[in-house]
Amino acid sequence: MELRQLVYFVEVARLNNFTKAAERLRIAQPALSQQIRNLEQELGVKLFHRTGRGVTLTEAGEQFLMGAEKTLTEAQMAKDSVKGLINSPHGKIVVGALESMVQTRLPSLLVVFSKKYPGIKVFIRENTTEPLLEALKK
Amino acid sequence: MELRQLVYFVEVARLNNFTKAAERLRIAQPALSQQIRNLEQELGVKLFHRTGRGVTLTEAGEQFLMGAEKTLTEAQMAKDSVKGLINSPHGKIVVGALESMVQTRLPSLLVVFSKKYPGIKVFIRENTTEPLLEALKK
DNA sequence: TAAAAATACTCCATAGGTATTTTAT
DNA sequence: ATAAAATACCTATGGAGTATTTTTA
Numbered sequence: 001m002e003l004r005q006l007v008y009f010v011e012v013a014r015l016n017n018f019t020k021a022a023e024r025l026r027i028a029q030p031a032l033s034q035q036i037r038n039l040e041q042e043l044g045v046k047l048f049h050r051t052g053r054g055v056t057l058t059e060a061g062e063q064f065l066m067g068a069e070k071t072l073t074e075a076q077m078a079k080d081s082v083k084g085l086i087n088s089p090h091g092k093i094v095v096g097a098l099e100s101m102v103q104t105r106l107p108s109l110l111v112v113f114s115k116k117y118p119g120i121k122v123f124i125r126e127n128t129t130e131p132l133l134e135a136l137k138k
Numbered sequence: 139m140e141l142r143q144l145v146y147f148v149e150v151a152r153l154n155n156f157t158k159a160a161e162r163l164r165i166a167q168p169a170l171s172q173q174i175r176n177l178e179q180e181l182g183v184k185l186f187h188r189t190g191r192g193v194t195l196t197e198a199g200e201q202f203l204m205g206a207e208k209t210l211t212e213a214q215m216a217k218d219s220v221k222g223l224i225n226s227p228h229g230k231i232v233v234g235a236l237e238s239m240v241q242t243r244l245p246s247l248l249v250v251f252s253k254k255y256p257g258i259k260v261f262i263r264e265n266t267t268e269p270l271l272e273a274l275k276k
Numbered sequence: 277t278a279a280a281a282a283t284a285c286t287c288c289a290t291a292g293g294t295a296t297t298t299t300a301t
Numbered sequence: 302a303t304a305a306a307a308t309a310c311c312t313a314t315g316g317a318g319t320a321t322t323t324t325t326a
Contacts, residue, residue: 001141002140003141004140018307019304019306033306033308035291044220051300051301052305053300053301054304054306055305055306064216067216067220070215071216075144075205078202083181155280157279166319167280167282168283172316172317176315188324188325189325189326191278192279
């Protein structure tokens, strides 16, 4: 069983017609028939009633359709989850700051920043000037 | 992206080693490398750090692993859902019965039956002897 | 230097195409 | 009679194999 077969199956189930589904999928009708046949063989059930004028889902087909759609959704989400990592900045930064800053301007800045970059975790290191400069050098 | 590639990916992620994963998958190591490479290309990210002594998941790899496993689980469930239909009896039956039976022995019998055959829906038609016999003939 | 992944190539299984026949309305 | 699926056969993409080289701990 492959995702390609699930895509094919869902399209046929949607249109109730191999010929039209094959068109939309940009493949030849016999190629589509073949793939559905392979899928039916692997599952051990008929997924469609062949009625001469199109097709209709069997009971097993109805059942499988739900699972097939869910699987495709999961696959798409898995893909998107890594794409998301590429395009949006992410990681962690440590902000060294004096106590005065931490108590005054910093909080509101961090709120704005966190909204703009939800993928970035911000840590605050509060200290005096000298230790902060040392830490920065390291 | 195909389910086969997800299976391969999950196995490599589990063993952190292409060679051992290829063995378990019963394919050659270069074939496995090729498939992972194709997958990485399609996703647009590296899934593994190649460290000379095995491999480790990248951040994107960690992210994708969760989605891949969920997708495979969904696919398996979709398969099982139709297999279930084959082996376990299912459908609906209508039981014609006299009022006396409905009030006495039938309820407890139905409880037992429903537990044994959860896939079968039972309907009761309560009536007198003659109409029930007529309905049965039809 | 040794274990492991990448490369280079070859081969073959199978996805997909074309032409035609069969089927059911 | 006709739209639609199945069948038969062919082609070609790409998955998988073998041999070898490259990499890095």
